[in-house]
Amino acid sequence: MAWESSEVAVVCSREELIQVIINSYDAILVTDKSGNVLLANRSTGRLLGVDHKKLVGKNVRDLVKEGLYDRSTAWEATETRSVVTGLIRSKYGTTLMATSTPVLDKNGDVVMVITNSRDQHLFDKFMELLERERSNANRYKKAMEYLAEADSEGKEIVAESPQMQQVMTVASAAAKTDSTIMLFGESGTGKEVMARYIHRNSLRAKEPFIPVNCAAIPSELMESEFFGYVAGAFTGASTQGKPGLFEIAHKGTLFLDEVAELPLPVQSKLLRVLETGDVQRLGSTSIHRTNVRLIAATNRDLKTMMAQGLFRRDLYYRLNVVPIKLPPLRERPEDIPILANKFLDELNRKYSFKKTFTKQTLEAFTNYNWPGNVRELRNVVERLVVTSTSDYLNFEGDQSLPNSSRRSSDTSHLRQTSTVYRGTLKSVLQMVEKEYINQVISECEGRISEAAQLLGIHRTVLYRKLRD
Numbered sequence: 001m002a003w004e005s006s007e008v009a010v011v012c013s014r015e016e017l018i019q020v021i022i023n024s025y026d027a028i029l030v031t032d033k034s035g036n037v038l039l040a041n042r043s044t045g046r047l048l049g050v051d052h053k054k055l056v057g058k059n060v061r062d063l064v065k066e067g068l069y070d071r072s073t074a075w076e077a078t079e080t081r082s083v084v085t086g087l088i089r090s091k092y093g094t095t096l097m098a099t100s101t102p103v104l105d106k107n108g109d110v111v112m113v114i115t116n117s118r119d120q121h122l123f124d125k126f127m128e129l130l131e132r133e134r135s136n137a138n139r140y141k142k143a144m145e146y147l148a149e150a151d152s153e154g155k156e157i158v159a160e161s162p163q164m165q166q167v168m169t170v171a172s173a174a175a176k177t178d179s180t181i182m183l184f185g186e187s188g189t190g191k192e193v194m195a196r197y198i199h200r201n202s203l204r205a206k207e208p209f210i211p212v213n214c215a216a217i218p219s220e221l222m223e224s225e226f227f228g229y230v231a232g233a234f235t236g237a238s239t240q241g242k243p244g245l246f247e248i249a250h251k252g253t254l255f256l257d258e259v260a261e262l263p264l265p266v267q268s269k270l271l272r273v274l275e276t277g278d279v280q281r282l283g284s285t286s287i288h289r290t291n292v293r294l295i296a297a298t299n300r301d302l303k304t305m306m307a308q309g310l311f312r313r314d315l316y317y318r319l320n321v322v323p324i325k326l327p328p329l330r331e332r333p334e335d336i337p338i339l340a341n342k343f344l345d346e347l348n349r350k351y352s353f354k355k356t357f358t359k360q361t362l363e364a365f366t367n368y369n370w371p372g373n374v375r376e377l378r379n380v381v382e383r384l385v386v387t388s389t390s391d392y393l394n395f396e397g398d399q400s401l402p403n404s405s406r407r408s409s410d411t412s413h414l415r416q417t418s419t420v421y422r423g424t425l426k427s428v429l430q431m432v433e434k435e436y437i438n439q440v441i442s443e444c445e446g447r448i449s450e451a452a453q454l455l456g457i458h459r460t461v462l463y464r465k466l467r468d
């Protein structure tokens with residue numbers, strides 16, 4: 001029969017309620033106003049090392065006198081008429097964390113006392129685990145700070161051209177706010193470099209910067225990657241569950257590169273999280289409140305994608321709060337020699353070389369139209385450095401760029417010659433692969449999915465190769 005009281009809604013029968021008490025993992029002991037045991041469940045007996053039925057009718061003060069345990073919080077609660085929490089040591093070596101709550105009548109007199117207790121050992125284990133997690137978290141934090149510092153070395157943004165200086169003005173101002181930033185620009189123009197710069201110059205600089213390449217996550221794993229999951233949420237899920245990227249980036253910045261590659265259902269979920277900050281792990285009913293600054297990037301035309309129904313309009317407006325467009329390298333020739341020299345300096349330092357560019361090489365660089373943008377320039381410099389035997393990097397002798405891609409009509413100094421490779425077969429094959437990939441990406445004007453199709457590889461593989 002279902003019944004109710006003003007304090008608690010109960011829809012189970014009394015018999016079922018008794019089963020709840022009997023089978024409760026916590027020890028439950030009820031005593032009357034004189035300390036006589038009215039009820040003791042199975043867990044009470046287990047924790048004290050006696051048959052629980054033998055406790056009923058005994059007085060808690062006598063149990064202490066007999067030495068079954070060293071103190072009675074139940075009696076202390078009776079005397080003080082208030083809640084008492086404390087550790088109780090049993091004759092058999094167990095330690096209980098007990099809380100005794102007196103039930104008072106309208107005159108304030110004790111009617112009975114309910115004592116709940118649990119094995120202290122569990123708390124110790126839990127505290128040990130918590131301590132370990134805390135020190136792990138500290139270690140990760142230190143490692144992240146170190147990586148963030150190491151990462152910023154040699155990653156200063158080259159912004160000599162007026163176009164880039166204008167971009168830097170907007171980016172620096174936006175960095176100090178918490179606004180969502182949308183970075184537009186062809187592949188290789190430096191969107192990720194810019195996202196890192198914004199994070200480093202924001203109030204969140206000491207918190208994590210989590211870059212995510214949306215195109216590199218298989219679509220069936222996207223939701224679990226972004227929002228996490230609880231143990232056993234789906235077949236193949238880790239037995240411990242996993243936090244999502246939003247939880248990992250909590251207090252920091254989440255950089256969503258290639259945001260246009262998100263499937264529509266994930267776009268809807270993302271929009272909801274962006275609006276509320278609330279994340280629900282897959283398979284969980286509880287909600288994690290997150291505080292994440294978002295920077296998104298794309299080399300796709302989102303307006304066309306919206307018109308085609310491939311990108312949610314509301315998500316576009318939610319992301320496009322501060323739009324920043326990274327100009328293609330061909331539109332900022334002033335940056336080319338500076339970038340080339342920066343990459344050369346890095347390689348000279350790495351290999352203890354003393355190589356320099358000839359004047360003609362820097363001119364040829366400035367005249368080329370760099371369809372793969374800064375990434376292509378970096379790769380060309382690297383190839384020139386590792387394949388040249390001379391300290392003077394002469395573009396003409398060692399290297400060629402496709403005729404069709406030159407900007408200047410005066411291209412006499414860019415004679416097409418076959419490349420001379422040096423090094424192990426593996427390193428040369430890697431170079432040729434890199435070159436071919438860059439060429440195909442250029443032909444596809446930075447559209448990675450299309451390039452991957454032409455190359456006959458999955459776009460996640462192409463992204464891994466680009467990252468490597």
Ligand SMILES: Nc1ncnc2c1ncn2[C@@H]1O[C@H](COP(=O)(O)OP(=O)(O)OP(=O)(O)O)[C@@H](O)[C@H]1O
Nearest residue numbers: 156157158186187188189190191192193299374375
């Ligand atoms: N302004 C810059 N100063 C220094 N290095 C730069 C700059 N822009 C780009 N780079 C370098 O060029 C390479 C490509 O940059 P990045 O990965 O940021 O481009 P992206 O626009 O995010 O490319 P994608 O769209 O393919 O993801 C990196 O090695 C980066 O360090």
